[in-house]
Amino acid sequence: MPGPALDLITVPRGGNPFLEGNQAPVGVERSIAGPLAVDGAIPPELCGLLVRNGPNPATVEDPHHYSWLAGDGMVHAVELDGGRALGYTNRWIRTRKLAASLGLPPPAGPDEPLPGPANINVIAHGGRILALGETGFPLRLDRRLETLCVEDFEATLVGPMTGHPRVDPDTGALVAFGYDTLGPSLRYFELDAAGTLVHRTEVGGARATMQHDFAVTATRVAFLDLPVLYDADLVRIGSTLPFRWRPDAGARIGILDRFAEGASVRWVPMEPCFAFHVMNAFDDGHDLVIDLCRYDRMFDGVGGVLTCSGLPALERWRIAESGVIQVIRLDDLAVEMPRINEARVGRPYRYGYCVAYAGDGAVPATATGLVRYDLSSDEALHFTPGGGRSPGEPVFVAAPGADAEDEGWILTVVYDPARALSDLVILDATAFSGPPVAVVHLPARVPTGFHGSFVPAAAYR
Numbered sequence: 268m269p270g271p272a273l274d275l276i277t278v279p280r281g282g283n284p285f286l287e288g289n290q291a292p293v294g295v296e297r298s299i300a301g302p303l304a305v306d307g308a309i310p311p312e313l314c315g316l317l318v319r320n321g322p323n324p325a326t327v328e329d330p331h332h333y334s335w336l337a338g339d340g341m342v343h344a345v346e347l348d349g350g351r352a353l354g355y356t357n358r359w360i361r362t363r364k365l366a367a368s369l370g371l372p373p374p375a376g377p378d379e380p381l382p383g384p385a386n387i388n389v390i391a392h393g394g395r396i397l398a399l400g401e402t403g404f405p406l407r408l409d410r411r412l413e414t415l416c417v418e419d420f421e422a423t424l425v426g427p428m429t430g431h432p433r434v435d436p437d438t439g440a441l442v443a444f445g446y447d448t449l450g451p452s453l454r455y456f457e458l459d460a461a462g463t464l465v466h467r468t469e470v471g472g473a474r475a476t477m478q479h480d481f482a483v484t485a486t487r488v489a490f491l492d493l494p495v496l497y498d499a500d501l502v503r504i505g506s507t508l509p510f511r512w513r514p515d516a517g518a519r520i521g522i523l524d525r526f527a528e529g530a531s532v533r534w535v536p537m538e539p540c541f542a543f544h545v546m547n548a549f550d551d552g553h554d555l556v557i558d559l560c561r562y563d564r565m566f567d568g569v570g571g572v573l574t575c576s577g578l579p580a581l582e583r584w585r586i587a588e589s590g591v592i593q594v595i596r597l598d599d600l601a602v603e604m605p606r607i608n609e610a611r612v613g614r615p616y617r618y619g620y621c622v623a624y625a626g627d628g629a630v631p632a633t634a635t636g637l638v639r640y641d642l643s644s645d646e647a648l649h650f651t652p653g654g655g656r657s658p659g660e661p662v663f664v665a666a667p668g669a670d671a672e673d674e675g676w677i678l679t680v681v682y683d684p685a686r687a688l689s690d691l692v693i694l695d696a697t698a699f700s701g702p703p704v705a706v707v708h709l710p711a712r713v714p715t716g717f718h719g720s721f722v723p724a725a726a727y728r
Contacts, residue, residue, distance in 0.1 A: 321716020376417030387430025393462025
């Protein structure tokens with residue numbers, strides 16, 4: 268049985284930009300029944316949960332050493348059905364770390380070789396709702412966001428699992444990887460549509476680098492082995508993010524055929540840079556094309572602090588069979604959190620959606636709007652909420668029976684500082700720059716987080 272909702276009066280903040288403004292954690296778990304107030308009309312085809320994950324520390328020993336990437340995971344959900352917003356829920360993910368810090372019972376399930384805060388993403392696959400992190404195993408949730416157990420897919424998960432798996436649109440397989448800097452090790456694996464392991468292999472030549480995301484095509488996977496390296500000295504001084512920019516270590520892309528053994532990986536060298544997120548990748552003849560948000564450098568501050576010399580921009584990397592990498596800057600605008608219509612994962616595609624940022628390179632930067640890229644015409648359309656409001660990651664939900672790639676809706680959670688509350692904004696993806704089709708006024712503030720998804724009602728009913 269789930270325990271009572273948490274109400275932590277003394278949530279820490281102050282002395283750190285990642286504990287201020289809409290980065291500040293919320294201290295109360297809520298389950299608020301609707302219907303919630305709506306401006307406009309929610310498309311009745313949207314039936315399910317919009318779920319979002321992100322760091323929301325329950326305790327912080329030293330605000331000056333707190334890292335955003337290390338905060339306890341909290342999931343937020345808005346349920347839509349039949350043109351109504353049925354309610355809002357938020358819950359901390361009951362990881363073993365959180366349970367120990369608050370004196371709560373630990374979650375059921377197996378021990379994890381490298382536990383984590385499960386604060387990166389939340390997806391549905393194989394009848395499971397899963398909270399994912401950079402390290403550790405997934406945490407399985409129910410539709411009310413209560414933590415059920417640590418999930419290891421019938422004891423077949425033997426190491427960390429990425430927060431950025433991809434679903435193959437043809438087979439429904441979950442394509443994933445996991446890295447462990449202490450080994451170091453790098454594993455690539457695939458789970459079928461039911462969540463059963465069908466392939467796993469150790470990738471040869473692993474280094475102790477941060478690999479937040481990877482690229483998947485119909486036939487290959489590609490690993491971003493870029494020069495942000497694990498640094499044990501940072502652990503000794505108490506850093507919760509023990510990574511450092513090391514351009515002298517070099518950068519490379521590891522290319523592996525899907526379902527091949529990891530020893531056959533081909534490492535292709537490239538100029539040092541960093542990327543957290545891949546928009547999409549696809550095969551173009553023998554070439555491998557990867558679209559991503561590239562930083563010139565990352566973690567180049569003092570003590571493993573999340574800092575960089577500039578904001579990211581959208582690039583296309585075309586990797587020839589010869590190993591030559593052609594880098595094409597697609598836009599000079601600072602963008603992050605890229606998403607697509609997931610029916611095009613690993614395939615040639617036309618549209619991508621990102622959050623746009625303003626600033627001089629300082630992190631955290633200010634989100635000012637969303638951008639829709641039409642990669643066939645080099646056109647960029649913008650949605651700007653205005654009034655100092657800041658949108659989060661754009662989640663594309665396809666319209667039932669859609670033929671066109673952009674036929675559907677963009678869902679984004681927008682923070683309104685004037686009200687200190689958040690809204691769920693729904694855009695028609697085919698009329699991206701137009702006014703929202705609906706704005707759902709949430710009864711709570713949803714802190715700036717990382718990633719999420721739309722879970723159709725059929726996945727949990």
